[in-house]
């Protein structure tokens with residue numbers, strides 16, 4: 001399996017929250033030979049790989065959805081109004097291309113923006129609100145637009161998957177969290193001919209970006225004894241980034257997340273992971289996500305509680321049309337996860353809650 005092809009197929013697939021079916025189809029195609037695939041009624045895809053023991057049940061979770069939009073109405077002039085699905089900063093939207101996915105195929109549009117010439121001094125200083133933005137699909141009037149688009153249709157960013165000049169860095173939309181989905185495939189592939197003392201539930205969740213919703217139901221299918229959520233974190237290695245410590249950098253290894261706004265991780269699981277990384281000389285860094293949660297936030301609250309940790313790929317410009325990630329971090333995360341899973345037997349997992 002070629003990692004770049006996998007990443008490209010997954011990131012290029014459209015899938016805002018509630019519309020993950022195309023992503024699921026790509027993921028299922030890769031997973032079919034790696035385990036037993038099942039879906040729940042929300043649409044999460046769970047691939048079960050039994051190792052030498054049915055327990056502990058190890059949940060790996062990555063979300064299939066990406067931030068996008070939904071058409072809410074068509075104006076008399078033939079423009080589309082929309083609601084964001086997930087957290088956008090309106091600043092990154094103006095003048096960007098988007099694709100509306102309709103029953104009649106794809107319709108390309110652009111989020112309209114005023115040229116600087118017609119902005120007042122006051123307007124130049126502020127960020128526009130999503131409710132004041134619109135999508136121009138090049139329709140002459142309301143009737144033409146209505147023939148193509150229906151309110152409720154999902155909208156996604158237009159962005160081309162690109163390997164950057166040095167061959168080590170990729171730029172794409174939806175690395176959040178298709179990079180995590182790719183990791184699910186990579187880890188099951190890496191473990192294909194190796195024994196592991198547990199059963200893995202590699203879970204592609206839905207609707208993470210609108211409030212960790214798919215993880216909530218997926219846990220009922222998995223009933224995990226231990227969980228690792230895989231996501232992207234924020235690389236702060238760019239000019240002028242005033243983010244607080246620890247500042248994550250591209251190329252310095254997977255991020256072990258010490259804290260996110262939805263989860264204080266199980267400290268013993270965290271320390272186990274750190275020990276595994278050190279033992280196998282896998283580089284890692286620490287991250288702290290002060291604003292924003294992950295699927296881990298839901299999973300650790302399931303049932304009587306689940307020891308949970310979040311491991312992230314540090315990524316620049318998440319929640320925009322073009323995010324940037326280092327392939328060394330990606331490959332080191334595969335290595336780290338593989339070694340973590342090989343050691344997660346009943347006895348070890350029992351120590352996390354003892």
Ligand SMILES: [Zn+2]
Pocket residue numbers: 063176177208231232
């Ligand atoms: Zn994410």
